[in-house]
Amino acid sequence: MAAYPPLVVTDPTLAGRHLLALPAGVEPEEIEVLAASRFRNSRWEDARAAEAPARTGVLPAVTAAFGMRSVARRSARPSRVLRLARLSSLAGPYGIGAHDAIALGLPATTVMVWVLDAPRERGERPWPGGDRDGFKRAFPDGLPIREEERVLQWLVAAARRLGGSVRTQTGVVLTPDPDAATDLTVLTDRWLEPEHVLAVVQGVQPRAYLSVATPGTWSGPTVLAGRGSQGSVGGAREPGGAGLRAALEEHGVADADERRRLMAEADAYDQLMLADPPPAEAFGVLVDLGVDGMLAVEVAACEQLPPLMENLPWTKDGVVAYRVRWEPFEIEQIEREKPSLEHRVARSRSTPLIATVTKALQAVTGGEIADEADFLVDPADL
Numbered sequence: 001m002a003a004y005p006p007l008v009v010t011d012p013t014l015a016g017r018h019l020l021a022l023p024a025g026v027e028p029e030e031i032e033v034l035a036a037s038r039f040r041n042s043r044w045e046d047a048r049a050a051e052a053p054a055r056t057g058v059l060p061a062v063t064a065a066f067g068m069r070s071v072a073r074r075s076a077r078p079s080r081v082l083r084l085a086r087l088s089s090l091a092g093p094y095g096i097g098a099h100d101a102i103a104l105g106l107p108a109t110t111v112m113v114w115v116l117d118a119p120r121e122r123g124e125r126p127w128p129g130g131d132r133d134g135f136k137r138a139f140p141d142g143l144p145i146r147e148e149e150r151v152l153q154w155l156v157a158a159a160r161r162l163g164g165s166v167r168t169q170t171g172v173v174l175t176p177d178p179d180a181a182t183d184l185t186v187l188t189d190r191w192l193e194p195e196h197v198l199a200v201v202q203g204v205q206p207r208a209y210l211s212v213a214t215p216g217t218w219s220g221p222t223v224l225a226g227r228g229s230q231g232s233v234g235g236a237r238e239p240g241g242a243g244l245r246a247a248l249e250e251h252g253v254a255d256a257d258e259r260r261r262l263m264a265e266a267d268a269y270d271q272l273m274l275a276d277p278p279p280a281e282a283f284g285v286l287v288d289l290g291v292d293g294m295l296a297v298e299v300a301a302c303e304q305l306p307p308l309m310e311n312l313p314w315t316k317d318g319v320v321a322y323r324v325r326w327e328p329f330e331i332e333q334i335e336r337e338k339p340s341l342e343h344r345v346a347r348s349r350s351t352p353l354i355a356t357v358t359k360a361l362q363a364v365t366g367g368e369i370a371d372e373a374d375f376l377v378d379p380a381d382l
Contacts, residue, residue: 005079007094009103015169016151020090020114021106021157022164027078027356028093029072030115033308034161035084038154040307045089065178071181087149087261088118098139105173106164116155120169121148129333137173157373179344180334181372182351184358184382186322187302188316188367194283195301197322200364201297202286204356211284211296267297292346294351304376322365324358326350355382 008014035042082090092114101110124144126135134157135143144152152168158177159166167173192200194210201208253259282300289295302321310313326347328334333343359379362369369377 004093004095004112007096007100007115008075008201009100014104014115016120018116018118018152018155018169019104019106019167020092020116020159020164021096021101021104021110021167022093022112022114022162023107024111026112026162030162031090031093031158032082034080034158034375035154037306037308038157038373039084040310041083041085045083062217070251075358085118085147085153087147088116088262091115091117102366104167106167107175110165114150118148118151119146121146132335133176133366134172134174134337138168138170140172154373157375161371161373163377169202178350179347180339182347182354183323183325183372184354184377185308185324185363185370186358186367187305187319187370188322188362188363188365189317189319190367191320192299192365194285196364197283197297197299197361198238198285200360201287201357204360205287205344207352208285210285211286270321279329287357289350289353291329293326293352294356295350296325296327296356298322298323299326299342306370308375308376309368319367320365322358322361324354324361326354357381 020274032042048204049066061363069213073254079092079094082092086092086273093112093185094115096106096113098110102108106113121144122139123145123153124143125141126139126167127141131137133153135152143149152166155166156174158175160178161179163178165175197212198208253262282298284299285297287295299320299322302319305315309319328343328346328350330340330343333339336343358369360382362379369382
C-alpha cells in the first residue's frame with residue numbers, strides 16, 4: 001500500500017469530525033467509486049485532481065463492478081479532498097499506526113483514516129426500536145438529519161462494504177457487520193416473464209414457487225354497512241367503518257337504480273379483467289427456507305438508479321430490478337445492531353443462497369448487480 005501523510009491525532013479539530021477508518025488493502029479509488037455510487041456530483045477538489053482520470057458521471061473504466069477491479073494503482077501521493085455534497089467533503093487518506101488507532105478507539109487493524117467535514121444537523125432524540133447502524137447509540141441526544149444524515153449513512157455503508165469502522169463526533173465507534181448486508185439486486189434492461197424467472201430460480205432452488213395473490217371472495221359490503229346501517233348493531237361499531245353511512249348519505253349516489261347500474265358496470269369490468277388480465281408489471285418468486293425464513297425475488301421497474309448508472313446508454317429506456325431478499329423468521333432481528341446467535345446462523349446459511357440466485361439471474365438478464373447500499377458488485381466476488 002502506498003504511504004500517506006500521518007494523521008495528527010492531537011489535532012483538536014478531529015473532535016468535531018466523523019472519521020472513516022479502514023484496514024489494509026483499500027485504495028483511494030475504491031472510496032471514489034463508492035462516493036460516485038451515492039452522490040451524483042462527487043469530485044476531487046484539490047490541485048492534484050487533474051492527475052485522476054476525468055469522468056462525467058461514471059469512471060472511465062467500466063466493468064461489472066464499474067472499475068472496482070480495473071482502476072490502475074497509483075504511486076504514493078499526498079492526501080486529497082473528495083467533495084460529496086454541497087457542504088460535505090472527505091479528506092484523506094491519512095496513515096495511522098496501531099497505537100494511535102487504539103487511542104482513538106478504532107480497531108488496531110486500522111491503517112488508513114478519512115476525515116469527514118460535514119455540517120452538524122441534529123433532530124429529535126431517537127425513539128425506541130431497532131438500531132442496525134448504531135446511530136441511536138451514537139447520538140442519544142438527537143439523530144443526524146438532512147445532509148449530515150445522508151453523508152453519515154454513506155460513511156457507515158462504506159465501512160460495511162470495506163470492513164472498516166466509523167468514529168462519530170460523539171466519540172462512539174461504529175463497526176458495521178459486513179455480513180448484515182445480505183440482499184442483492186440485478187439491474188438490467190431485460191424483462192423476464194414470471195414463468196421464466198421461476199424456471200431460473202428453480203434451477204438453483206427447486207422449492208421456488210410464484211407468489212400469486214389469492215383470489216378474493218369479497219362480494220361487496222354487508223347489508224348492515226353504509227345506508228343499511230343504523231349506527232350500531234347490538235352495541236358493536238358500525239360495520240365498514242365508523243362514519244361510512246353518514247359519508248354515503250352526503251356524497252354517495254342517492255338513486256337506487258343508478259347505484260345498481262354502477263354496480264353492474266363494476267362487476268362487468270371485474271369479469272373482463274379476470275378473463276384477460278393485463279400483463280404483470282411486478283411479481284415475486286418465493287423460496288421457503290424453513291426455520292431460516294424466506295428467500296424472495298421481487299421483480300419490478302427500478303424507479304431510482306445508482307448515479308453511476310444513470311448515463312449509461314442501456315438505462316435510458318428504463319431498468320428492471322430483480323431484488324433478491326432474505327426475510328428471517330424473526331424479522332425484527334434485521335434492525336438490531338447485534339442480532340441473536342440464531343439469526344446470525346440462519347443468515348450465514350441464507351447468504352450463499354442469495355448469491356447463487358442473484359448470479360443465476362444476472363447470467364440470464366445481464367446488467368449490473370448492486371448491494372443494499374446501491375454499491376455495485378462484481379459477480380466474481382459473490
